[in-house]
Amino acid sequence: MKKVVLVTGANSGIGLALCKRLLSVDDQIHLCLACRNMQRAETARAALLCSHPGADIALLKVDVGSLKSVLEAAKELKQSKRYRRLDYLYLNAGIMPNPRIDFNAFINGLFSRKAIHMFATGEGLLTQEDQVTEDGLQNVFATNVFGHFILLRELEPFLCQSEKESLVIWSSSSNARRSAFSLTDYQHTQGKESYSSSKYATDLLSVALNNHYNKQGLYSSVVCPGLVMTHLTYGILPPFFWTLILPIMLLIRMFTNSFTLSPYNGAEALVWLFKQKPESLDPLAKYYSCTSGLGSNYVKPVKMDLDEEAAEAFYQKLLDLETKYRCWQN
Numbered sequence: 296m297k298k299v300v301l302v303t304g305a306n307s308g309i310g311l312a313l314c315k316r317l318l319s320v321d322d323q324i325h326l327c328l329a330c331r332n333m334q335r336a337e338t339a340r341a342a343l344l345c346s347h348p349g350a351d352i353a354l355l356k357v358d359v360g361s362l363k364s365v366l367e368a369a370k371e372l373k374q375s376k377r378y379r380r381l382d383y384l385y386l387n388a389g390i391m392p393n394p395r396i397d398f399n400a401f402i403n404g405l406f407s408r409k410a411i412h413m414f415a416t417g418e419g420l421l422t423q424e425d426q427v428t429e430d431g432l433q434n435v436f437a438t439n440v441f442g443h444f445i446l447l448r449e450l451e452p453f454l455c456q457s458e459k460e461s462l463v464i465w466s467s468s469s470n471a472r473r474s475a476f477s478l479t480d481y482q483h484t485q486g487k488e489s490y491s492s493s494k495y496a497t498d499l500l501s502v503a504l505n506n507h508y509n510k511q512g513l514y515s516s517v518v519c520p521g522l523v524m525t526h527l528t529y530g531i532l533p534p535f536f537w538t539l540i541l542p543i544m545l546l547i548r549m550f551t552n553s554f555t556l557s558p559y560n561g562a563e564a565l566v567w568l569f570k571q572k573p574e575s576l577d578p579l580a581k582y583y584s585c586t587s588g589l590g591s592n593y594v595k596p597v598k599m600d601l602d603e604e605a606a607e608a609f610y611q612k613l614l615d616l617e618t619k620y621r622c623w624q625n
């Protein structure tokens with residue numbers, strides 16, 4: 296049976312590298328690139344077909360930050376009858392709008408005992424300016440979490456099938472931090488660390504999804520790709536600056552193994568999960584892409600800093616929000 300794989304945010308960065316690597320592992324897969332910009336999606340498909348001529352690559356238009364677009368995309372997928380099931384759903388699209396570096400925190404952190412941790416996670420170094428979407432949601436939450444949750448809910452018939460397990464894989468981050476997230480303000484309307492909050496939310500959600508869906512054959516995992524040079528990180532510092540500090544980054548990599556740097560390396564854990572049996576994965580672990588000082592890639596599972604009650608409480612809040620939006624749609 297050929298595997299069916301859908302990747303959101305597949306037209307650039309880690310998502311595109313993942314697609315390329317998946318085709319290298321198995322060029323028989325049915326690959327669906329779910330992107331908001333069809334021109335960029337076409338360019339990505341052309342690039343993938345260059346390296347894998349004859350590959351089965353479909354495009355699906357979806358803006359995960361817009362509930363209307365998510366519902367339309369799911370409807371299109373169901374109506375097209377192109378696929379009967381989905382084996383892997385990579386929820387990779389993500390944003391970090393208007394990032395700012397706190398240089399004081401950087402200098403203080405540099406000379407503290409937490410220096411290595413700071414480089415591995417970016418903890419306390421970054422703030423973002425969020426916006427409100429047309430649905431009245433915080434943009435980072437809508438894009439990184441809720442749009443993907445609704446997509447998953449809409450695609451349940453493709454994912455929950457008795458004959459075979461399916462795996463949902465969330466692109467989380469080492470920047471996910473418990474203290475940046477609050478159950479009473481899960482959209483992060485108050486603070487300035489919406490990215491960190493949204494990634495912690497994906498970690499909680501993945502745990503809750505396993506509790507609710509494993510019996511139906513659906514499994515969920517989270518990955519951290521490491522620090523990768525993509526449009527996202529070029530929004531933090533310009534490309535020339537990253538090139539300038541490359542020797543420093545290679546040095547830091549020797550201590551943290553978390554500066555994977557290239558999208559190819561960053562996709563390591565995502566590809567590794569494709570090769571695993573979903574039921575053999577640890578629902579409470581985050582799978583990190585790592586690159587050693589000598590440049591070899593490996594995957595490291597790390598227990599997440601969360602409790603299952605909080606995961607369940609957050610899940611219930613998402614269900615309530617979903618009900619509210621579905622009422623508005625009708």
Ligand SMILES: NC(=O)C1=CN([C@@H]2O[C@H](COP(=O)(O)OP(=O)(O)OC[C@H]3O[C@@H](n4cnc5c(N)ncnc54)[C@H](OP(=O)(O)O)[C@@H]3O)[C@@H](O)[C@H]2O)C=CC1
Nearest residue numbers: 304307308309331358359360388389468522523525526527
């Ligand atoms: N780069 C890094 O160091 C790290 C990245 N990550 C995570 O990895 C994931 C991929 O990021 P990365 O490859 O670095 O970043 P990129 O900016 O290169 O890629 C992000 C992808 O998501 C898409 N996207 C953004 N918003 C939407 C939307 N509303 N609807 C549909 N697609 C959307 C983008 O499409 P478009 O081209 O249209 O903008 C793009 O294809 C993200 O979830 C990120 O948080 C995690 C840890 C580290």
Ligand SMILES: CC(C)CCC[C@@H](C)[C@H]1CC[C@H]2C3=C(CC[C@]12C)[C@@]1(C)CCC(=O)C[C@@H]1CC3
Nearest residue numbers: 413414415416417420468469470522540543544
């Ligand atoms: C390399 C240094 C001389 C200067 C870089 C300092 C910071 C800009 C970076 C240190 C750790 C980085 C990091 C991220 C962004 C850039 C840093 C803060 C991320 C938050 C990017 C997005 C993620 O999901 C996780 C990354 C963790 C590490």
